[in-house]
Each structure stands twice: as C-alpha cells, then as structure tokens.
Amino acid sequence: MRTRSRRTVAATFVALAALTLSSCSSSGGRQEDEAPAGGAAGKADTPTMKIAMITHAAPGDTFWDIVRKGAEAAAAKDNVDLNYQGAPEAGDQVNLVQQAIDADVDGIAVTLAKAEAMAPVVKAATEAGIPVVAFNGGFEEWQEAGALGYFGQDERTAGEAAGQRLTTEGAKKALCVIHEQGHVGLEARCAGVAETFGGQTENLYVTGTDMPAVQQAITSKLQQDPAIDRVVTLGAPYALTAVKSVADAGSSAQIGTFDTNADLMAAIEGGDIQWAIDQQPYLQGYLAVDSLWLYNTNGNTIGGGQATQTGPAFVDASNVDRVAEFAAGGTR
C-alpha cells in the first residue's frame, strides 16, 4: 500500500516535470529581453539627500505602485536616498512622518488624504526646518498645513471632467461604480460626475476584493435598468470587469474609467473601453521628489505657490498609442 502510493507520487512528479519541459507557450509569457521600467536619465552630482515619502496607501494597490516608480525615478536622477512608506490609518501615517522628522531627513513628501490629522505633524516638520511637499491628497488643505507645493488631481475636479465628457457624448444615464464603500476620494469622483453630467447618475457599491461579485453586481444593475448607457468605474481592473458585465447583461452601455494600467490601454485600443482619466500618478511621485531636490539645491518651488495639477488628462482612441507604450512598462 505504502510503496504503491509512493510510486504514484513519483509518477506524478515525473509526469509534471515532463509536461513542464515539453509544453512551452508559443505566445505571450514573459519576454526575456524586456527593458527595465522607468527613466534612466543621467545622475545629478549634488550630495546624497535623504527624502521620506509617506503615503496613505494600503499595500497592493496598482496606483501607488506607479507613484512609487515615479518617485524612484526622480530619486535616481537627483542622487536622492528615498525612503518610501505607506500606512492607511491616519495615526500610523502621523507616526511615520514623526519618525522621518526624528531621523532628520532633508525633505518629506506626504499625502494629505486625512489633512486634519496630518496638519500638526506637517507643521512640526516645517518648524524643524524640513521642507514638506504634499501630493495626491490634500488639494484644499496643503497651503494651510504649511506645505511648499502640491502635485495631484482634485478628485472632484476629475469627476467633473468626466461628467462634462459624458454630457458632450450625449449620454442619458451613467452608473458610477464605487469599489470601496466609504472611501472619500472615490465618493468625490462620483459626486463630481453627478455635478456636471447633464443626465442621470446613479452610484453602485461593489466589493472590490471579490472580482466575480463586482461582475455580478454590475451585470444585475444593467439588467435592472436598461436605460443605463454609460458605466464609469473608478479603477482600471474594475473597468475591465465591467466590459464582461456589459456583455453578460446584453447591454449597449459604453465604459469610461478613472486610472489606467497596461491591460486597460489594450482595451481602449480594442474599443471595449471608451476613455480613461489619467491623473498621472508617476508624475505625482516624480514631481514630489524632484521639487524637494530643487528646493534644497536651488530654492525653487514647482508651481510657484499654486497647486500643480497632474490631471485630469483623458486617454482615448486618439492618444492611446502614445500612452500604451509606457503603460506596458508599468509607469503610466
């Protein structure tokens, strides 16, 4: 009995190994000579500068990945020693900033998604003589908190841009899919859409961590209300799932989305998705680091005291070729 089961195991392994060796994929798969992502510009000869980047990102979010890549590209160019940290809880984020102050870094780039909680520690940093820039979150509050500049997109403005686009397209009824209930930024995007869109806007909450559930919920909404002719999602993976829902429900709704990734570019090229609003996360990370370097080496402030808007920029059939190239490298 024992020897037989052992033989079975061995046979399974041999079979698996044989399969592995003989069954290479002729298409797709990893290409051996992929170029490393990110810019490889020259390097500044200024002394090494320590900069801390502290975000409110939860681990595992594509968007923040791109922000980080931008920051790392700027750090490499500017001879900066970048320390990237993220904490979704405001309290933890405050602690991380405090730690950066204690470590006496040369600059801090911080997201002010929870501006009220962050303002005191930002003040503490500026009082300690450490320049602080805000990015991504805090469009309304960065000046009051004492930051030198702001790089990002106002979520509400981005939503309004989307709403205007829907109106121009002549849409009648839009469905705004929120993949995380109670998320301020996402709610602001949908509120912005509703604000400027001439037609009707309805919000749908889905469980972002369960993709089949997202698909089912959008399908059921489209079945319930055939009048919906636009689906607006707030993240690239959800837009791709919405494509399947539209097909399942037999709806003719068109899809627009916030944020991008490589697969989404392909979907725009293929015509499955009409447009995406790009807030250029790479640029946010890049400018945040670069502006601190400029401030420390030459006293410049990017934006000259005004917020620097990195979005909303539309990616659609007219410009997708240009952007897709970079999205494939994971930097757009």
Place this chain on the structure above:
Amino acid sequence: MSQAVQAAPAPPGSVDDRVRRRSLLASVLSRPEVGSLVGAVAVFALFFAVAPTFRQAASFATVLYAGSTIGIMALAVALLMIGGEFDLSAGVAVTTSALFASTFAYQLNLNLWVGVAAALVVSLGIGAFNGWLLMRTGLPSFLITLGTFFILQGVNLGVTKLLTGNVSSTSVSDMDGFEQARAVFASTVPIGGVSVKITVFWWLLFVAIGTWVLLRTKTGNWIFAAGGDKAAARAVGVPVRATKIGLFMTVGFMAWFVGMHQLFSFNAIQSGGGVGQEFIYIIAAVVGGCLLTGGYGSAVGSAIGALIFGMTSLGIVYAGWDANWFKAFLGVMLLLATIVNMIVKNQAAKR
C-alpha cells in the same frame, strides 16, 4: 430494576412512551438545511414581489452565478465546519492559486495548463499544511489558519511585486491553453436563450458529490464523527487526523477551482483580492445549517446559504434600493435567515 429489560424484546417503540417514533414531517424538518430553505423561499418571494427585473430568467442566471462563486467555496468550508474546523485562509487561498497558476506559466513561458496543474498541487499543499499543522500542534484551527491567512496575503503581494513589478499578475489571455482552460473554468452555456455561467453547473455537480460523500460514504460518517466528538471517533478507530487533513485539502481544491475561474474570466489577478471572503463562505455555511461547533450541517445547506447570499446581494440592486445601505440590508437579511433557521430547527426538535 429489570422491568425495562424484561419488556425489551418487544418491537421497538412500545417500551418507553416518552419518546415516540417521529412523523415523516418531523424527520424532514430535522434536516439541517430546512431552516435555510424556508429562509431562501422568503428572500426569493420578497425580491420576486418588489423587483420586476428579478423575475426575468436572465437575472436568475446572474443570481445563480453569484451563488456559484460563493457556493463552491462555501461547500468545502461547510464540510470542514462539519468536521469541526475553520479555515480563515480560504479567501486569500483562491487568490494565491490564481496568482500562482498565471505567474508560474508566464514567468517560465509554459502552456497555461502546466500552471493550472502546478497551482492545484500548491493549493492542495496549502490545505495539507493547514491540516498537518493543526493536528501536529493541537492549536485551534482559528489561530493556525489566521496565520496562514496573513502569510498568503503577504506572499501574494510580495511575490507578485517581485516578479512583475506590479501588484497584479500579467494578463495571460494570449498564452497557449487559455481558450481551452477558459472553456472549462469560465465559459458560458446558453440554455433556452439565457446564458448560464459554467460555474453554476460545476457548483451543482460539486454539491451533489458533497451530499453523496457526506450521507452515503464512510468518509462522510467520519467527517460527522471527527467534528461531533473527536475523541469518541478516534476511540472507535476513525482516522480523525487523515479526515481533517483531507477536509483542509478539499478547501484547497475548491480554492484552486475558484481561483482558476477568476484567472480565466479576468485574465489578470489583483494580488490583494480575496480578503474578507473567508467570512462570506463561513456565513453561507452557517446560514445553510452548519453548527459553528461542528458535527452538524449539510452540503445542500451550504448551497442554499450561498444562494441566499447571492439573491440578497443582487436582489438589492434589482430592487433599486438605495445603494448606500447595501451592507446594512445584507446584514439584516442574513440575520433573518439565520433566525428563521434557528426557529425551524427548534420547532423540529420539539416534535
């Protein structure tokens, strides 16, 4: 002293008049899934009445799809709960399996079927590890699988990031084997003009097999015994250890199956997915009549529990109720289903 014994050779039922042979109705009512069936009918009737779209065949196909993606895992989780254990890693294990299959095949440029097979080995391995560690340490499965949950969550993210530089796996839709694998795991079957997802049929098949195993095989007897009274089961020679490890591996198998469904329906997998799903599976199993303490429950019940969950989550959309309240509605529905379940069970016990 020996009165009862003297009277005993008479036909059963005539001796102790405090317990009578139960009526057929009472026997039916004592099945674990009956309460959830009543709950399911109530939820169905409610949405049938208030949501016109809910009455369409296409909508019902969507509800069944929702039931299937939860129900396939809920089945394995229910079997495990009958066997007296929990698996908190069940949700992320789905993501792990899908990520492993796609990453393995992609990185080594292999046919996707090799990735699918390798992911099966990994998923079964995770289940076996959970079971083995549980039996080895004697710690509560709650703690052990909570550990596995965090480990898998971290590995999903860490490895994906390391290999792809992104937090989602690379799309595999242009690789060899994709079309066949999609036909098996994620295709659509038209029935009388309605498109039904293939997972619905797999789900029904798995539930049928699960019911057969539970009620009509030795293994099923051992599952009930291992969960009902581990020590008593061991004392009469039931291989409790093997049974429990097998149950964890069943969860691994189903996680693999659902993982493959997700991979071949969405082409790319978000490495942070699956978190929180483990509780949905447990809820479906409990609504379906499984006891949290083990030793009691049914496979059909888990399916009904998953269907209630699917009907509720989509019924709210079909009914056009204010989406802000979605989670609250869901909670109320689940509580009601559980309470109805309990009342029915108590009524049955009184007969």
Place this chain on the structure above:
Amino acid sequence: MSTPELDAGAGHSPNQEILRLEDVGKSYGNVHALRGVSLSVRQGEITCVLGDNGAGKSTLIKIIAGLHQHTEGRFTVNGEAVRFGSPREALDRGIATVYQDLALVPLMSIWRNFFLGSELTRGSGPLRRLDVERMKRVTEEELVKMGISVPDLDRHVGALSGGQRQCIAIARAIHFGAKALVLDEPTAALGVKQSGVVLKYIAKARDAGLGVVFITHNPHHAHLVGNHFVILNRGRVSLDAGRGDVSLDRLTNEMAGGAELEALSHELSRPGSTPEPAAAGRTTTEN
C-alpha cells in the same frame, strides 16, 4: 469482521486467558502514573478494577485501549506481547473499549454511531457506498438481541439517556467481535435503575464469552458481577483477589483506603459507637 459473533468463545475453554499484564508501568517523565501492575482477563469472566480518583485507572485503560503505550513490563494479548500504537490496533486485536463520556458521537444517529469506524458498504470503486438498509437492520437486530429498545434508529444519540448510550456502545463492541471489553466507569453517571440495566448487559457480555475489564469505583456494582477484583492505589495494586477470597465488606473497606481509613475511624470514633459500618456507609455514598 462484521459478522455477529455473540458466542465467540463457545468452542474454547471458558477460562482461556485473553489479556495479561505483568508488572506493567507507565511514567510521564519523572511521574510514575502506574507501577508494577499485574492482572489477567479471561474469557467469560469479569475482572473488576477498582480505585479512587488518581489511582491510575485511566492510565491503565489507555494502555489497554491503545491510546498510550506502557513504559515498563509486559502486555500480552492471547499470549503475544503487544505495544499498541493506536486504538485501531487494539480493536484489530479484539479489544474494545467503552468510555464513560465519549462512547458515542451525540449529533449522529444511532445506526451511524453503531457502525462508526466499521461501516458496511456495497458497490466498488467510486460507487462504493454505505449499505444503509443493512446497517439499520443489523443495528435493530443487535439492540433487540441485547434487550435494548430505542424508538427510532435515525434519532440522534444525544437525545438518549446515559444508560441507553452505554448499552448501545456495549452492544456495538459485542457485535464487532470484541474478545475483550474494557468498560470505563459505565455506571458512574447513572441512577440506580439505569445502573442496574447496564450491569445486566455487562453480565450478558460475559455470558456471550467475552473477557470483561470493568473499571469502577463502586464496590457494590463490582461485587454484583465480578469474578476477580484488583484495587489500584496510587498507581500500584493494593489488592488482587478472586470472588471467593473477598467479601463485599472487605472490598468496600479496601476500596475506601483500608488500613488508612481504619486508623482514621479509630481517631474519629467516640466511645460506644462502632466505626466499621460508618466507614462503609461513607464510601458507598461517596459517588
């Protein structure tokens, strides 16, 4: 192994030895739970093991049942030295153990419990399935044969009385061809009448040719059915006697602590009162 063998011992000498323990001991690290215990169990006889809490009774059972292994001495079954790795091995040797509290799985039906671990099946390969009809029929036959009546075989065991549960467990052990039956305090949690019913079944098992190890701390129950008596005290044998060599009074007295108790009763006695009956009375009500 599933055929009923109620009169398994009919063709053999009624006094053939089944189990034998010689100087068996068990230590957990530095703690000696059991030392130098010798006893023998013969076909068609009941060996009673008595002892107070902590005397080593449960360790003894676990060694015989295969849950623990002895660390000293010799344990033979039918003359062959054994050291069980699991309860299954003990069962395969014909040793069935019925525990006081974990005899049956409460949420499973009577017939499922009866065949638990030794299920009857039909068909083969993937279609191999439980033979439910046959299992129910055999269960009913066996219970009736033992004089146990239950209302409904599909009823959960948890709904039955303690006595009924013990009886079902004993009937199960007999049905599965046990040569030796180890009963762990079968009467401890029962009322007077229920205890009587269980003792009656123990006698039936003996008459069916089984060797019975009856573990109890009630000397009255032991004396009603026992052929041999072994009293354990702090992990050692303090009395080993046949039925003819020991009276109920002596048994009660030994069980209660023997000499120690006598000394205690002298200490506590007042002039004019007789200590012995008082001591005996105290022990019997102790449980």
